[in-house]
Amino acid sequence: MINRDAESGHEMLPEAFQERMRQMLGEEYPAFLETFQRAHCHGLRLNPLKTGLDGRSAAEKYGGAYGEDTGFAHLTPVSWAENGYYYPSWDQPGKHPLHEAGVYYIQEPSAMVAAELLDAQPGELILDLCAAPGGKSTQIAAKMGGSGFLLCNEIHPARAKILSENIERMGICNACVTNETPEHLAEVFPEYFDRILVDAPCSGEGMFRKNEEACGEWSQENVELCARRQDGILDCAARMLRPGGILVYSTCTFAPEENEGSVSRFMGRHGEFVLLPVQKNRLGLAGANGIPEWAEKPVPGMENTLRLWPQRIRGEGHFAAIMKKEAVPGEIYHVADCCKEEYRIRKQSEEKYSLADFVREQRSMRDTPGKARDLISFCRENLQSLTCEDADSLTFSAEEHGREARKEKRGRQVGETKEEKNSRQNLEGMDIVEALGRAAGMKGEFQVIRFGDNLYLAPMEMPPLKGLKVLRPGLHLGELKKNRFEPSHALALALAPKAAVHRWEMKADCAEAMNYLKGQAFHAEGEKGWYLICVDDFGMGWGKLSGGMMKNHYPRGLRK
Numbered sequence: 001m002i003n004r005d006a007e008s009g010h011e012m013l014p015e016a017f018q019e020r021m022r023q024m025l026g027e028e029y030p031a032f033l034e035t036f037q038r039a040h041c042h043g044l045r046l047n048p049l050k051t052g053l054d055g056r057s058a059a060e061k062y063g064g065a066y067g068e069d070t071g072f073a074h075l076t077p078v079s080w081a082e083n084g085y086y087y088p089s090w091d092q093p094g095k096h097p098l099h100e101a102g103v104y105y106i107q108e109p110s111a112m113v114a115a116e117l118l119d120a121q122p123g124e125l126i127l128d129l130c131a132a133p134g135g136k137s138t139q140i141a142a143k144m145g146g147s148g149f150l151l152c153n154e155i156h157p158a159r160a161k162i163l164s165e166n167i168e169r170m171g172i173c174n175a176c177v178t179n180e181t182p183e184h185l186a187e188v189f190p191e192y193f194d195r196i197l198v199d200a201p202c203s204g205e206g207m208f209r210k211n212e213e214a215c216g217e218w219s220q221e222n223v224e225l226c227a228r229r230q231d232g233i234l235d236c237a238a239r240m241l242r243p244g245g246i247l248v249y250s251t252c253t254f255a256p257e258e259n260e261g262s263v264s265r266f267m268g269r270h271g272e273f274v275l276l277p278v279q280k281n282r283l284g285l286a287g288a289n290g291i292p293e294w295a296e297k298p299v300p301g302m303e304n305t306l307r308l309w310p311q312r313i314r315g316e317g318h319f320a321a322i323m324k325k326e327a328v329p330g331e332i333y334h335v336a337d338c339c340k341e342e343y344r345i346r347k348q349s350e351e352k353y354s355l356a357d358f359v360r361e362q363r364s365m366r367d368t369p370g371k372a373r374d375l376i377s378f379c380r381e382n383l384q385s386l387t388c389e390d391a392d393s394l395t396f397s398a399e400e401h402g403r404e405a406r407k408e409k410r411g412r413q414v415g416e417t418k419e420e421k422n423s424r425q426n427l428e429g430m431d432i433v434e435a436l437g438r439a440a441g442m443k444g445e446f447q448v449i450r451f452g453d454n455l456y457l458a459p460m461e462m463p464p465l466k467g468l469k470v471l472r473p474g475l476h477l478g479e480l481k482k483n484r485f486e487p488s489h490a491l492a493l494a495l496a497p498k499a500a501v502h503r504w505e506m507k508a509d510c511a512e513a514m515n516y517l518k519g520q521a522f523h524a525e526g527e528k529g530w531y532l533i534c535v536d537d538f539g540m541g542w543g544k545l546s547g548g549m550m551k552n553h554y555p556r557g558l559r560k
């Protein structure tokens with residue numbers, strides 16, 4: 001039954017929920033209820049993969065550079081998230097071209113805390129098990145900075161598609177998106193990951209203020225159902241974590257059964273895990289403790305978990321806990337290193353191409369000069385020549401400008417045998433693919449994967465995905481069409497703009513940018529070919545110039 005107390009602003013809250021919250025909060029209950037009369041906070045996270053800056057510098061640069069009507073001014077920091085900012089309710093950053101260019105992700109401020117606690121490091125193997133729509137995955141990827149492997153999984157197909165689009169929009173190169181059950185993933189990846197985030201499906205009580213509809217669906221039975229589901233998901237996560245690995249569990253609900261309850265039941269079943277304290281002072285969240293008495297069988301350290309309350313902070317209700325897998329009960333789990341070794345060997349035997357094989361195959365695809373459908377020819381014509389000894393500091397050569405200069409030196413050079421010429425061109429091809437990976441943000445070693453006519457880049461750490469439902473096996477580079485290679489939208493968003501030979505610059509706050517997002521073609525003069533369409537120096541999509549017209553290649557499904 002719904003309590004309709006119009007004056008209080010919480011008329012939509014179910015009575016049983018109110019009664020339980022009254023019991024839980026005691027004297028603090030009126031302050032909690034009062035939050036339902038206030039508007040909720042709005043947050044966004046700046047994307048360092050795009051800006052190349054830390055949050056503060058990016059906020060100063062971009063927050064200051066845009067007027068009120070762009071929806072990108074007035075940013076104030078969220079204390080617990082590195083690149084997190086509040087924006088005022090009158091701003092509409094979701095409608096701005098910079099949003100489509102992946103410069104930021106709109107995310108509820110409290111929801112930013114879980115990925116901070118996961119503390120992902122470059123080079124690690126990380127799983128986001130319940131990942132759609134991708135707020136936390138994109139935050140984790142930002143921390144990895146293009147190095148290591150991120151598996152983003154979502155059980156619901158339609159939500160997995162949205163997840164994949166968000167991974168693409170944010171220009172992430174080292175992530176794979178799957179649509180799997182936790183149980184199936186646990187069979188495929190025993191003790192594989194260094195860190196796992198379980199941002200669990202929950203009763204969503206913490207979002208009631210934002211989403212009234214969720215209130216109507218609330219029931220005690222659903223809370224209990226969610227708690228049981230969380231037990232199952234956490235058990236799968238435990239199987240996939242390597243000894244010494246970190247598991248972060250989070251929800252956006254207040255229900256004790258799904259928070260302290262889920263954690264203590266999990267710890268009861270898994271003696272190999274210990275609870276780690278959340279460093280609350282560092283996050284500006286002193287005293288935001290979990291409550292041991294709210295678990296049926298509390299385990300030591302439960303107060304070290306994190307509870308966010310809307311009456312205490314500028315954000316919605318959230319819960320998070322950090323757990324570490326310590327012991328290695330050999331009879332249940334394999335040893336992680338053995339497992340990784342196994343993957344490495346499988347990869348070697350199953351992998352279709354080495355980079356060298358791939359380059360050789362691509363070069364043989366050039367049936368007629370000028371009709372090259374291979375990736376290397378595309379790069380030669382459309383990417384600046386790059387040197388990439390140090391992945392962190394790409395140098396783009398300005399001297400080799402011009403279509404002629406970029407053409408492959410096809411003929412034999414003086415004193416060169418046929419074999420030497422082939423080998424030189426293969427090496428050049430490998431350099432080009434290597435440079436493409438760097439320009440797309442790859443920091444470690446990577447592989448090129450071909451699915452039919454589609455080409456992808458993926459970190460070397462990505463294991464074989466046979467038998468899994470995969471939406472995105474890495475960064476989509478593009479498609480080999482009949483007579484040409486067509487670059488993907490994902491590549492436009494991941495590519496460092498300075499790597500593109502042809503760029504078409506637009507101002508983010510002008511009508512031209514919105515018209516491009518609507519799919520409109522426009523008049524333009526310049527050299528024929530592919531153009532990276534940029535808003536304020538950020539890649540937003542492709543256009544193809546021919547005969548004075550820029551054909552619009554912004555994907556139909558994303559047009560405004």
Ligand SMILES: C[S@@+](CC[C@H](N)C(=O)[O-])C[C@H]1O[C@@H](n2cnc3c(N)ncnc32)[C@H](O)[C@@H]1O
Nearest residue numbers: 130131132133134135136155156159199200201
């Ligand atoms: C809280 S949401 C995740 C939000 C996401 N982490 C983010 O930051 O954008 C929980 C997700 O778990 C998914 N889910 C539902 N049932 C599941 C199950 N049995 N196993 C795994 N995930 C499930 C839901 O579809 C939902 O997308």
